[in-house]
Each structure stands twice: as structure tokens, then as C-alpha cells.
Amino acid sequence: MVFAPAVEELYPPGAATFVEVAGLSDRLDGASRPGHFCGVATVVAKLLIAAEPDRAFFGQKDAAQVAVLRRMVADLRFATEIVVCPIVREADGLALSSRNVYLSAKEHAQALVLSRAIRLVEGLVAEGERRGGVLIEAARKLFAAEPSVRVDYIEVVDWATLLPVEVATPGTLFAVAAWVGVTRLIDNAILG
Amino acid sequence: MVFAPAVEELYPPGAATFVEVAGLSDRLDGASRPGHFCGVATVVAKLLIAAEPDRAFFGQKDAAQVAVLRRMVADLRFATEIVVCPIVREADGLALSSRNVYLSAKEHAQALVLSRAIRLVEGLVAEGERRGGVLIEAARKLFAAEPSVRVDYIEVVDWATLLPVEVATPGTLFAVAAWVGVTRLIDNAILG
Numbered sequence: 001m002v003f004a005p006a007v008e009e010l011y012p013p014g015a016a017t018f019v020e021v022a023g024l025s026d027r028l029d030g031a032s033r034p035g036h037f038c039g040v041a042t043v044v045a046k047l048l049i050a051a052e053p054d055r056a057f058f059g060q061k062d063a064a065q066v067a068v069l070r071r072m073v074a075d076l077r078f079a080t081e082i083v084v085c086p087i088v089r090e091a092d093g094l095a096l097s098s099r100n101v102y103l104s105a106k107e108h109a110q111a112l113v114l115s116r117a118i119r120l121v122e123g124l125v126a127e128g129e130r131r132g133g134v135l136i137e138a139a140r141k142l143f144a145a146e147p148s149v150r151v152d153y154i155e156v157v158d159w160a161t162l163l164p165v166e167v168a169t170p171g172t173l174f175a176v177a178a179w180v181g182v183t184r185l186i187d188n189a190i191l192g
Numbered sequence: 193m194v195f196a197p198a199v200e201e202l203y204p205p206g207a208a209t210f211v212e213v214a215g216l217s218d219r220l221d222g223a224s225r226p227g228h229f230c231g232v233a234t235v236v237a238k239l240l241i242a243a244e245p246d247r248a249f250f251g252q253k254d255a256a257q258v259a260v261l262r263r264m265v266a267d268l269r270f271a272t273e274i275v276v277c278p279i280v281r282e283a284d285g286l287a288l289s290s291r292n293v294y295l296s297a298k299e300h301a302q303a304l305v306l307s308r309a310i311r312l313v314e315g316l317v318a319e320g321e322r323r324g325g326v327l328i329e330a331a332r333k334l335f336a337a338e339p340s341v342r343v344d345y346i347e348v349v350d351w352a353t354l355l356p357v358e359v360a361t362p363g364t365l366f367a368v369a370a371w372v373g374v375t376r377l378i379d380n381a382i383l384g
Contacts, residue, residue: 010269014353016214017233017267023208041209049241050269075209077202077242161206 003051010046019045021068021075027162028064028175029186032152037068044069048078055081061095063173063188067162087187089115095187102183111180113146114187117154121174125191130168132156139176152177152184159190195243202238211237213260213267219354220256220367221378224344229260236261240270247273253287255365255380259354279379281307287379294375303372305338306379309346313366317383322360324348331368344369344376351382 018038024030025037048056058066070082088096093115094108103111117139124135139154158165159173168174168191175188210230216222217229240248250258262274280288285307286300295303309331316327331346350357351365360366360383367380 012266014263015267016216017264018212018214020210020212021208022210046268071206072209074204075207076238 003047005047005050010043018042019072019076021071024064024068024071024162028153028155028157029062029177030064030068032177032184037065040065041068041072045072045076045078048073048080053080055083057083057085059087060084060190061087061097061186061188063159063175063190064162067159070160093119095185097185099183099185103180107180107183110146110148111183111185113143113149114176114178114185117142117176118174118187118189122189122191125168132164132166132168135168135174139174143178148180150179152179156191195239197239197242202235210234211264211268213263216256216260216263216354220345220347220349221254221369222256222260224369224376229257232257233260233264237264237268237270240265240272245272247275249275249277251279252276252382253279253289253378253380255351255367255382256354259351262352285311287377289377291375291377295372299372299375302338302340303375303377305335305341306368306370306377309334309368310366310379310381314381314383317360324356324358324360324364327360327366331366335368335370340372342371344371348383 019041020038021041030037058069060066066082066084073080073082090096092112094100094111095115100108120142121135121139124138129135135156136154140151143149143151154176156165156168157163157173157175159171165172170192172191173188174191175186177184177186211233212230213233222229250261252258258274258276265272265274282288284304286292286303287307292300312334313327313331316330321327327348328346332343335341335343346368348357348360349355349365349367351363357364362384364383365380366383367378369376369378
């Protein structure tokens with residue numbers, strides 16, 4: 001069964017109601033994209049009210065979106081379980097995204113710095129390094145070697161609050177966003 | 193059956209999600225009480241999601257609240273019918289309100305200017321007067337004769353948008369709010 005409402009069903013004429021998750025919506029991708037998570041929370045609330053699903057599936061790649069929606073589901077008491085699906089990668093490591101089609105071959109190669117940073121930090125954590133500042137600095141050095149890629153953010157945060165943590169613990173989110181040409185890409189790892 | 197959740201069930205620790213009905217929430221009582229209708233929309237959304245009622249009953253006396261909630265129910269596609277219950281009045285005409293207990297006997301007498309204004313405007317409409325400005329001016333003169341009562345607003349508006357209308361039509365909202373001592377009272381009529 002597929003529930004695929006038309007745009008005008010979800011946004012009737014004169015629609016004026018918005019769902020805002022305060023605080024969380026201004027962090028990570030929300031800081032770069034004002035209003036974005038308000039749009040996400042509003043349309044997901046409409047879909048959950050209309051479909052009343054037992055489970056709703058979202059990708060881990062949009063980790064900040066997951067945090068915003070988990071908070072919304074808890075606060076508004078939706079009887080829906082948010083299920084997080086793992087990041088899927090191309091063979092070279094680039095996280096799958098609808099935006100990847102906008103990358104030239106050269107940009108695609110440059111974009112691999114994001115997944116290299118993820119693997120680097122996961123490796124450091126596996127070796128026992130848990131200081132947020134040290135993990136961020138290591139990733140920042142890697143990006144510095146790929147100056148055509150402009151960093152938006154490199155963060156080590158609590159996945160529930162999206163606030164920076166000094167020391168990573170199991171479940172801490174390491175997340176990066178960067179511009180490759182005109183294309184903004186994101187990647188992340190849930191640290192072990 | 194009564195569903196009466198505890199405060200901490202509706203407002204879990206860290207709750208950060210708000211439902212905002214833009215525009216409508218800043219008109220009539222929303223203009224005097226910033227943030228009030230955001231709180232109303234948020235808690236009613238939580239109750240509708242939790243209880244999934246076929247019908248939800250609200251008083252016409254809170255006419256702006258009704259407009260905000262009707263818009264929210266339409267926008268978020270709640271499968272709930274908003275049923276509006278008529279204003280109930282004391283024998284002397286004062287609209288029932290939990291706030292009436294705060295009125296001294298003298299203030300109670302002064303407060304009757306609100307319901308007199310409602311009756312006056314209903315009478316003018318029955319006689320064929322439909323110009324919003326004329327109806328408001330007639331009510332304003334009545335309030336001027338009771339200077340101890342401070343007018344907050346006197347409005348003739350479309351009940352769906354809460355925006356002023358030049359000419360009242362069946363269903364137009366005439367609404368007043370005024371301070372009697374430290375007590376803010378409201379009253380209204382749906383014009384015929």
C-alpha cells in the first residue's frame with residue numbers, strides 16, 4: 001500500500017500551521033538552512049497524522065533531521081516508532097545522495113574527503129581517542145588538504161540535543177557538512 | 193470515559209515542539225496575549241493526537257481560539273470535527289467565564305457593558321445596519337459611557353481569518369475584549 005498525497009492535499013489554500021522544534025532546528029544543518037527543519041517537522045507531522053504508521057523510516061545520513069523528528073514524535077506523543085536506516089555508500093565511500101548527480105567527475109573525487117574524514121574519526125575512536133576537540137581537529141586537517149571543498153561544519157555532538165560534547169561516548173554523533181562546488185554534502189557516523 | 197493526562201505526560205522533560213498557526217495567532221486576543229495561541233494550538237494538537245476524537249467541543253466565547261483551532265485541524269488534517277458550543281450567560285447577560293469570580297459586585301455591574309454592546313450590535317444588524325465601522329462606533333460609544341471599563345478591542349471580522357471586514361455578512365464575528373479592573377473579559381456574537 002502506498003500513501004502518496006498530492007501537494008494540494010498536504011498544503012491546502014491558506015495553510016498557516018507550522019510545527020517548530022525549538023533549539024534543535026537551529027543546529028547543524030538547521031544553522032545553515034534557516035526554516036528547513038520547520039518545513040520538515042510540519043510535513044512529517046501531517047503525514048503521521050494522516051497515515052498513523054506504526055513505524056516511520058528515516059536515513060541516518062540526515063542525522064540532524066532524525067534528532068528533530070525524534071523530539072517531535074516524543075513531544076507530540078505520536079504512536080509511531082522512528083526507525084533509522086544505515087547510510088548506504090558508493091564503492092568509493094561517497095554516501096548516497098540525490099545530490100550526487102550534480103557532481104562532476106572531478107568534484108566526485110574531491111567529495112570523497114567527507115567519507116575519508118568519517119573513517120579517520122571512526123579509526124581514532126577505535127584506538128581510544130574520545131576528545132571531541134581532537135577528533136574535530138583531525139578531520140579539519142584532512143579537509144585542509146582538499147582546499148576546493150569548503151567546510152560548513154565539523155561537529156561532535158549529543159545525537160539527541162545536537163549540542164557539542166567534550167568527550168565522545170557510544171552513540172555520540174560525528175557529523176560533517178561541506179560544499180563541493182555548488183553542491184552541499186553531508187556525512188556522519190554514530191561513534192562506538 | 194475521561195482522558196485526563198498528567199502535566200508531565202503532555203510536557204515531557206526537554207519538550208521543545210510547538211505548533212504555530214501563523215497570522216491568526218496574532219489577531220484579536222492573540223494581539224494582547226503574545227504566545228497564547230501557540231500554547232493553545234500545541235496542547236490541543238497533543239490531545240488530538242493522543243485521543244483521536246471524532247469531535248472536539250470548544251466554546252464560541254473564545255471565538256479567536258476556535259478560528260485558530262479550525263485552521264490547525266484543517267492544515268494538519270486531523271480527522272476531528274470542531275464543534276462550537278454556544279455562549280452561556282448569567283441572568284443579567286454577563287457571559288459565563290471562570291474569570292467572573294474575580295469581579296467585585298461593582299465590577300460585575302460595570303462588566304455588563306460587554307453584553308450590552310453585543311445586544312446593541314445584534315439589534316443594529318437586525319435593523320439592517322451592516323457597515324463594520326458603524327457597528328464598532330456604536331459599541332465604542334456604549335463603552336465610553338462606562339469609563340471604568342478599558343476597551344482592549346472592538347472588532348468586526350471574518351471568523352475564519354480574524355481580519356476586519358467592511359460589511360458584515362451572515363457568519364461575521366463581532367467581538368469585544370475589555371479590562372474590568374484587573375480582569376480581562378471577552379464576549380462576541382456571530383452576526384446573522
